[in-house]
Amino acid sequence: MAVQASALVGAPVNDAPGLLGLSGFGFNRAQSITFLVMLLLVVAGPFFLYPVLLMKLLCFALFACAFNLLIGYVGLLSFGHAMFFGTGGYLAAHAAKVWGLTPELAILVGTAFGAALGAVAGWIAIRRQGIYFAMITLALAQMVYFFYLQAPFTGGEDGIQRVPRGALFGLIDLRADMALYWVVAVIFLAGFLFISRVVHSPFGQVLKAIRENEPRAISLGYRVDDYKLLAFTLSAALAALAGSAKAIVFGIATLTDVYWTMSGEVVLMTLLGGLGTVFGPVAGAAVIVLMQNQLAELGAWVTVIQGIIFVVCVLLFRAGIMGELGRLLKVRL
Amino acid sequence: MDTILATEDLTKEFLGFTAVSGVSLNVRRGSIHGLIGPNGAGKTTCFNLLTKFLQPTRGSIRFDGRDITGMKPAEVARLGLVRSFQISAVFPHLTVLENVRVALQRARGRSFDFWRSDKVLGQYDARARALLEDVGLHTHAHLLAGELPYGRKRALEIATTLALDPVMMLLDEPTAGMTHEDVDRIVALVRRVAQGRTVLMVEHNLRVVEGLCDTITVLTRGRVLAEGDYAGVSRNPEVVAAYLGTDPAISGAQAHG
Ligand SMILES: Nc1ncnc2c1ncn2[C@@H]1O[C@H](COP(=O)(O)OP(=O)(O)O)[C@@H](O)[C@H]1O
Ligand SMILES: [Mg+2]
Numbered sequence: 257m258a259v260q261a262s263a264l265v266g267a268p269v270n271d272a273p274g275l276l277g278l279s280g281f282g283f284n285r286a287q288s289i290t291f292l293v294m295l296l297l298v299v300a301g302p303f304f305l306y307p308v309l310l311m312k313l314l315c316f317a318l319f320a321c322a323f324n325l326l327i328g329y330v331g332l333l334s335f336g337h338a339m340f341f342g343t344g345g346y347l348a349a350h351a352a353k354v355w356g357l358t359p360e361l362a363i364l365v366g367t368a369f370g371a372a373l374g375a376v377a378g379w380i381a382i383r384r385q386g387i388y389f390a391m392i393t394l395a396l397a398q399m400v401y402f403f404y405l406q407a408p409f410t411g412g413e414d415g416i417q418r419v420p421r422g423a424l425f426g427l428i429d430l431r432a433d434m435a436l437y438w439v440v441a442v443i444f445l446a447g448f449l450f451i452s453r454v455v456h457s458p459f460g461q462v463l464k465a466i467r468e469n470e471p472r473a474i475s476l477g478y479r480v481d482d483y484k485l486l487a488f489t490l491s492a493a494l495a496a497l498a499g500s501a502k503a504i505v506f507g508i509a510t511l512t513d514v515y516w517t518m519s520g521e522v523v524l525m526t527l528l529g530g531l532g533t534v535f536g537p538v539a540g541a542a543v544i545v546l547m548q549n550q551l552a553e554l555g556a557w558v559t560v561i562q563g564i565i566f567v568v569c570v571l572l573f574r575a576g577i578m579g580e581l582g583r584l585l586k587v588r589l
Numbered sequence: 590m591d592t593i594l595a596t597e598d599l600t601k602e603f604l605g606f607t608a609v610s611g612v613s614l615n616v617r618r619g620s621i622h623g624l625i626g627p628n629g630a631g632k633t634t635c636f637n638l639l640t641k642f643l644q645p646t647r648g649s650i651r652f653d654g655r656d657i658t659g660m661k662p663a664e665v666a667r668l669g670l671v672r673s674f675q676i677s678a679v680f681p682h683l684t685v686l687e688n689v690r691v692a693l694q695r696a697r698g699r700s701f702d703f704w705r706s707d708k709v710l711g712q713y714d715a716r717a718r719a720l721l722e723d724v725g726l727h728t729h730a731h732l733l734a735g736e737l738p739y740g741r742k743r744a745l746e747i748a749t750t751l752a753l754d755p756v757m758m759l760l761d762e763p764t765a766g767m768t769h770e771d772v773d774r775i776v777a778l779v780r781r782v783a784q785g786r787t788v789l790m791v792e793h794n795l796r797v798v799e800g801l802c803d804t805i806t807v808l809t810r811g812r813v814l815a816e817g818d819y820a821g822v823s824r825n826p827e828v829v830a831a832y833l834g835t836d837p838a839i840s841g842a843q844a845h846g
Contacts, residue, residue: 459703477666
């Protein structure tokens with residue numbers, strides 16, 4: 257769907273160059289500082305909050321960043337990203353439990369399958385525009401959901417349970433939460449920086465040109481569908497990476513992660529945090545995950561509250577948390 | 590005659606309305622060919638057909654010895670047939686320099702490199718600046734393209750197109766809406782860049798057409814009404830009538846010519 261990344265456009269901003277070599281990821285000064293703050297929070301976090309909660313947060317943050325790569329920088333609204341998140345989870349869980357692979361290999365397997373599914377789903381979907389693109393991704397995700405519901409290896413309604421965390425490279429035991437936390441933190445940070453690099457790469461420059469004026473890009477000889485497909489595949493792979501990590505963290509892969517509500521949740525996180533902003537998806541994921549944790553005893557009401565947040569966002573804070581904050585401080589975040 | 594672009598019976602119907610009707614066009618290699626005609630004559634539709642942005646209802650197109658009728662627009666561009674748009678087509682939130690680099694990147698590689706920093710695109714800066722200098726935009730290199738005045742946007746568009754070193758350029762009303770000064774600049778530019786390539790241009794300003802074009806095709810209601818050099822075409826009574834009947838501003842310029 258053609259969505260303007262409103263946070264990228266508008267009032268003049270202070271775009272001083274980045275710090276500490278972070279400009280290699282396209283960060284300006286404000287973004288470099290925000291990154292360092294985020295780094296600090298990631299490192300200090302487990303000393304203040306439950307590591308498992310934080311790992312969940314980081315997995316969802318990476319998932320939202322992957323989704324944002326597609327909508328914020330290519331302008332494509334996927335309403336089926338749960339299929340990649342869930343595929344990562346199922347495949348990583350299966351690889352770790354049944355094949356007995358070490359966790360890093362299991363996560364790699366999940367990511368690879370997510371990328372492959374992304375290439376196929378993307379190939380089918382990207383030739384459609386606007387709402388049709390969203391509908392096709394949703395339809396494909398439903399098909400994938402029914403596949404996992406029926407497939408013998410997924411355990412149906414029960415999912416794959418008691419997935420061992422194993423030992424990293426077969427050496428470092430990850431059964432302790434703190435040990436696993438650092439692995440997840442590295443995965444999140446690497447994924448986050450990778451996305452920033454993609455956006456500020458020669459390829460990212462072409463994506464920007466396509467989003468700004470697609471007919472002109474075509475007239476310059478760009479086969480634009482190839483670029484959209486690569487972006488879609490990268491986004492799917494990263495979503496699957498997040499899902500794989502989550503399955504290893506919780507030792508379980510279930511239908512929840514491939515269900516359409518999960519696709520909706522990642523849209524909400526990204527919108528809440530700020531579509532097309534660098535840090536918005538992380539902020540949005542943090543708010544939603546922490547809120548779900550606080551309000552867990554309210555049961556179904558959580559969904560209602562999320563719905564209200566969604567409506568408020570759309571009506572009042574269209575640029576999201578980071579978009580509005582950036583507007584206030586006159587910087588890009 | 591060495592024909593670079595030839596169409597045969599080119600026809601485009603929109604829901605029963607025929608916008609382009611049986612056009613057989615022959616553009617000579619190395620020439621500047623003008624396509625003129627009143628508003629709604631089908632000139633832009635012709636450009637869309639030639640560059641494959643539209644699929645013809647009937648007819649065929651040959652470019653540089655190849656049948657391109659069934660090709661996709663990006664493939665046609667890769668063969669060296671590159672168009673501009675009637676409504677100026679720049680990438681507004683890219684800088685002027687980046688606009689040109691996007692074209693260089695396509696022609697010279699690196700457009701799929703997603704793991705590298707975009708700093709590697711600096712390798713194209715020298716060439717991009719040279720192209721900008723060519724169109725008088727080198728002092729504007731770091732402005733956002735969207736902030737340029739209209740005439741400068743058209744110049745940027747031409748620089749971007751030239752970055753692909755096209756065999757043939759299609760320019761859709763390159764001087765429309767420009768001040769006198771800008772028009773002169775564009776005319777000089779087109780004449781210069783036409784060295785060693787072919788240009789097909791839609792143009793309303795008949796003085797520009799007279800000054801630049803070797804051959805002129807007149808289109809009305811989707812059909813070719815006349816073809817020839819400026820002197821021949823402007824003496825054609827049907828052409829005069831067509832212009833008098835539709836656009837007094839142009840027929841004024843016509844009388845002047
Ligand atoms: N996509 C379209 N659908 C329907 N009619 C169109 C379309 N494009 C152009 N036309 C019609 O075709 C005719 C020729 O248009 P155009 O080629 O833009 O003329 P020109 O460029 O000579 O002014 C006009 O009557 C226009 O309304
Ligand atoms: Mg036109």
